[in-house]
Amino acid sequence: MSRSPTAVQVDRDRIERIVRDVVANRFAPRSATGRPPLMVNISARHMHISREHLEQLFGPGAELTPFKPLYQTGEFASEQTVDLIGPRRRMLHSVRILGPTRPQSQIELAFTDSIALGIDVPVRMSGNHEGTPGCIVLGPGGHIVLERGVVRAQRHVHMNSADAEYYGVRNGDPMDLVVEHPTCPVVIRGIIARIHANFKLEVHIDTDEGNCCDLPRATGVRLEKERK
Amino acid sequence: MSRSPTAVQVDRDRIERIVRDVVANRFAPRSATGRPPLMVNISARHMHISREHLEQLFGPGAELTPFKPLYQTGEFASEQTVDLIGPRRRMLHSVRILGPTRPQSQIELAFTDSIALGIDVPVRMSGNHEGTPGCIVLGPGGHIVLERGVVRAQRHVHMNSADAEYYGVRNGDPMDLVVEHPTCPVVIRGIIARIHANFKLEVHIDTDEGNCCDLPRATGVRLEKERK
Numbered sequence: 455m456s457r458s459p460t461a462v463q464v465d466r467d468r469i470e471r472i473v474r475d476v477v478a479n480r481f482a483p484r485s486a487t488g489r490p491p492l493m494v495n496i497s498a499r500h501m502h503i504s505r506e507h508l509e510q511l512f513g514p515g516a517e518l519t520p521f522k523p524l525y526q527t528g529e530f531a532s533e534q535t536v537d538l539i540g541p542r543r544r545m546l547h548s549v550r551i552l553g554p555t556r557p558q559s560q561i562e563l564a565f566t567d568s569i570a571l572g573i574d575v576p577v578r579m580s581g582n583h584e585g586t587p588g589c590i591v592l593g594p595g596g597h598i599v600l601e602r603g604v605v606r607a608q609r610h611v612h613m614n615s616a617d618a619e620y621y622g623v624r625n626g627d628p629m630d631l632v633v634e635h636p637t638c639p640v641v642i643r644g645i646i647a648r649i650h651a652n653f654k655l656e657v658h659i660d661t662d663e664g665n666c667c668d669l670p671r672a673t674g675v676r677l678e679k680e681r682k
Numbered sequence: 683m684s685r686s687p688t689a690v691q692v693d694r695d696r697i698e699r700i701v702r703d704v705v706a707n708r709f710a711p712r713s714a715t716g717r718p719p720l721m722v723n724i725s726a727r728h729m730h731i732s733r734e735h736l737e738q739l740f741g742p743g744a745e746l747t748p749f750k751p752l753y754q755t756g757e758f759a760s761e762q763t764v765d766l767i768g769p770r771r772r773m774l775h776s777v778r779i780l781g782p783t784r785p786q787s788q789i790e791l792a793f794t795d796s797i798a799l800g801i802d803v804p805v806r807m808s809g810n811h812e813g814t815p816g817c818i819v820l821g822p823g824g825h826i827v828l829e830r831g832v833v834r835a836q837r838h839v840h841m842n843s844a845d846a847e848y849y850g851v852r853n854g855d856p857m858d859l860v861v862e863h864p865t866c867p868v869v870i871r872g873i874i875a876r877i878h879a880n881f882k883l884e885v886h887i888d889t890d891e892g893n894c895c896d897l898p899r900a901t902g903v904r905l906e907k908e909r910k
Contacts, residue, residue, distance in 0.1 A: 569893075643868055662794070666893075667894075
């Protein structure tokens with residue numbers, strides 16, 4: 455394998471972390487008139503992993519090493535990364551694993567990533583893997599042939615029931631994220647409300663969505679119940 | 683140079699052409715109630731080139747070879763491609779040149795491309811290069827150090843004055859592209875109207891914008907004067 459694509463991917467991860475930090479600082483702390491403070495985070499391509507796959511890829515007894523906590527309590531980016539191989543010898547390097555481990559492995563890609571990997575991925579809510587493609591996953595201790603579970607994550611917003619009441623939405627309702635920007639304004643629609651007592655209010659979009667609207671330089675973001 | 687990234691880029695170009703064809707077939711031929719037929723095209727990263735730079739990169743007397751006509755009359759994708767080098771040894775391979783030649787060279791990247799290249803590119807209308815970054819451009823016959831002209835193209839729509847009258851817009855007005863989709867609906871705002879007698883009605887968005895809304899599988903697109 456050549457070294458240059460790996461270097462590009464690693465640096466891209468770094469940039470994406472910076473973007474997330476900037477966004478976090480920009481948009482989190484603004485609760486004015488009872489409106490819950492809104493966090494919007496860009497998820498770079500990543501993998502959720504089962505314990506069985508973790509051991510196959512990183513060796514018997516392997517554990518995920520937390521690298522950076524994520525906004526939702528208990529979630530973290532791990533130090534571990536994998537490489538993905540798609541059809542026709544295409545690869546994506548240094549895809550980060552998020553922890554903790556889950557019952558099912560799942561790989562989340564933006565469409566730009568999936569085009570680079572040569573896989574046509576469907577949009578799915580997390581955990582719904584019916585009819586989704588797989589790929590080969592390489593780790594330092596071995597490889598697995600993931601039969602399915604490669605998806606583009608459906609854009610969604612985590613919230614608790616007080617947030618849901620504020621916005622007037624129920625679990626599964628689509629919402630709009632209005633992004634104000636001098637040159638790249640966008641309304642990202644179809645953001646599915648995911649309600650749970652432990653969730654903190656946080657919109658998750660992918661890199662295509664974040665780059666479409668140049669989120670780091672947005673002058674305002676607003677979450678709304680979907681307009682009919 | 684390693685071969686694998688080049689292979690990825692070339693295949694990506696091919697996929698993006700297919701996307702453009704699908705979109706053209708899907709959305710062009712639908713004029714119902716006097717509404718002008720709307721073409722929406724995704725521009726993959728590309729270069730416009732001056733005659734001087736063409737000769738520096740491809741040799742004295744070089745001419746662009748048409749590879750495929752574009753929708754606007756006289757415009758074409760050429761057979762020629764270049765490689766771009768950004769800071770920190772990052773490269774983008776096989777960036778296609780569009781013809782005919784122009785007075786000024788200009789490179790148009792999506793933000794995802796610019797992150798991969800390590801350049802922070804501003805959003806600009808075509809031809810406005812003040813304060814824009816440059817990069818190194820490699821051709822088979824030499825290289826140039828482009829001092830400026832690397833931009834993200836401001837999303838825009840070409841139209842003639844009859845189209846402009848239909849939509850009630852003037853040159854430079856922002857418009858909305860409403861994209862209907864089962865899972866990825868988006869309203870892409872800030873699409874600038876560019877009016878000229880020879881223009882055919884056509885929206886130009888980049889790959890981040892097209893991937894954000896999964897344009898090839900959109901169930902409908904509608905151009906509107908921007909809502910206040």
